[in-house]
Amino acid sequence: MIQPSNRLDNVEEYYFSKKLKEVNLMKAHGKPIINLGIGSPDLKPPHxxxxxxxxxxxxxxxxxxxxxxxxxxxxxxxxxxxxxxxxxxxxxxxxxxxxxxxxxxxxxxxxxxxxxxxxxxxxxxxxxxxxxxxxxxxxxxxxxxxxxxxxxxxxxxxxxxxxxxxxxxxxxxxxxxxxxxxxxxxxxxxxxxxxxxxxxxxxxxxxxxxxxxxxxxxxxxxxxxxxxxxxxxxxxxxxxxxxxxxxxxxxxxxxxxxxxxxxxxxxxxxxxxxxxxxxxxxNCSKMWYLSMKSVYEQRRKIVWQLAEALNCTYDTQAAGLFVWAKLPEYLKAEEYIDLILKEKSIFIAPGTIFGSNGEGYIRFSLCASTEDLEEALARIK
Structure with a gap:
């Protein structure tokens, strides 16, 4: 067996690369997974x-x-x-x-x-x-x-x-x-x-x-x-x-x-x-940016409700493609998202994958349809 380079000793496989293998295996076994973990836009580019x-x-x-x-x-x-x-x-x-x-x-x-x-x-x-x-x-x-x-x-x-x-x-x-x-x-x-x-x-x-x-x-x-x-x-x-x-x-x-x-x-x-x-x-016009803003504002409102249903707090002034939500103090991020994945078939990113200061937080992606987000909210409620 040829040994890998020493430079790999302190580097792990990217979290989402590993976790999506688990998520995809669950989907293959019939679990209706809703993926709110990845920031991969589900909408089409401009026509x-x-x-x-x-x-x-x-x-x-x-x-x-x-x-x-x-x-x-x-x-x-x-x-x-x-x-x-x-x-x-x-x-x-x-x-x-x-x-x-x-x-x-x-x-x-x-x-x-x-x-x-x-x-x-x-x-x-x-x-x-x-x-x-x-x-x-x-x-x-x-x-x-x-x-x-x-x-x-x-x-x-x-x-x-x-x-x-x-x-x-x-x-x-x-x-x-x-x-x-x-x-x-x-x-x-x-x-x-x-x-x-x-x-x-x-x-x-x-x-x-x-x-x-x-x-x-x-x-x-x-x-x-x-x-x-x-x-x-x-x-x-x-x-x-x-x-x-x-x-x-x-x-x-x-x-x-x-x-x-x-x-x-x-x-x-x-x-x-x-x-x-x-x-x-x-070279897109301003209408493109306005249309994207409208879609993401609608989605974010549902995600805020989802965060509240999980007893999380969040910043309504935050920008970007995600909602960063603070868990109740007694909960650990990775344990909690694994529980939600197992019991509710919803994948949410734990804050800890972004560093030690992410403990106690979870991250929701807005890259899911309003139908999927409403279904996730129904499952949590």
Whole structure:
């Protein structure tokens, strides 16, 4: 038996990869599972997007290798999108790199900037991939607390009292997953100043800006941000294109060039048709965003009722694709969701998979039809 690499010793299979095997086995045995655990949009992309990819299949270059930097028209569309939606001016030639999903971008960025032994500031709770990629590269995760009492904002003053000399990278994520907390202007300004003082590259992971959020923000809009910040974004949630794998990283040209060195050695460019569809999505009118908001508002109201039926509390001002709910104090998250899965055939994500500060919380996804949500509510009641 050939032994796996030592780098896998401290990395586990992704939670949802493991848990969905269990859920799918239950479904195969006839259990009527309602999945409220995964943030995979169940709605279709805009009709024009599907038309664009279909029309592109007959183009002369549709089935060839594509540029590692993506089609110029895709990068132009991304630049126009950032200018219109966030008020951020970017050069489509040097400051934007399309990605085959922002999850892959987390790996590309980390490989471009981290050396073995470097430290990385990672939110707790936060997206588990930040930590797993850090460990895979032999760098060291340093978790910083995000607490409800602090509105899920980092205590930068407390962090600066610690030794930050080995910290190379900091992950931030607003609107925040899993809590739905949003960043104020002041928070982004403070993070940029913190990064400059301590020579840290900050990456804001920003895929949820247009889901139930009235004030989309990009960290790149703030003074001095390009010197120390990158931003990741994605079409997965905004345009219901999760399976298409279209993301982007944006920032200073020197940082983008470093990431391109990694990316160009790991893939052979995004499929032409997907790029053409992405261009169409990025040019959607305001009606698209309003229609998505209407659907998710309706769903969220039912999920709030579901949370209340489970004696949970939640923040009605939170943004994003999830409802982060606090359990009664005597309940443990993983034990409780396993009980609900067994007895009610409803899968909900336990807060603990996002970090130790997720204990006592559960996360509901809004990626289920109103019929499924109402059925879940009926089962709980």
């Amino acid at each position: 024009s997007v599907i038309g664009a990819i279909m029309d592109s299949l007959e183009d002369d270059y549709a089935h060839k290798y594509q540029s590692y930097q993506g089609l110029p028209e895709l990068r132009e569309a991304m630049a126009d999108f950032y200018k219109e939606q966030f008020g951020v001016s970017l050069s489509y030639q040097t400051e934007i790199l399309p990605l085959m999903g922002s999850k892959e971008g987390i790996m590309h960025i980390s490989m471009a900037f981290l050396n073995e032994g470097d430290e990385v500031l990672i939110p707790n709770p936060g997206y588990p991939t930040y930590a797993s990629v850090t460990k895979l590269l032999g760098a060291k995760p340093r978790y910083y607390d995000l607490l409800e009492k602090n509105h899920y904002e980092p205590d930068l003053f407390a962090l600066e009292k610690t030794d930050l000399s080995k910290v190379k990278l900091m992950w931030v994520n607003y609107p925040h997953m899993p809590t739905g907390a949003t960043a104020s202007n002041k928070l982004f300004e403070d993070i940029i100043k913190f990064a400059k003082r301590n020579n840290i590259l900050v990456v804001n992971d920003n895929p949820y800006s247009f889901i139930l959020n009235d004030f989309p923000r990009s960290i790149l809009k703030y003074v001095g941000a390009k010197d120390v910040c990158l931003e990741l974004n994605s079409l997965s949630k905004t345009f219901n294109m999760a399976g298409w794998r279209v993301g982007m990283v944006l920032g200073k040209s020197e940082y983008i060039d470093a990431i391109l060195k990694v990316k160009s050695n790991m893939d052979s460019g995004m499929f032409y048709g997907i790029q053409k569809g992405a261009v169409e999505a990025l």
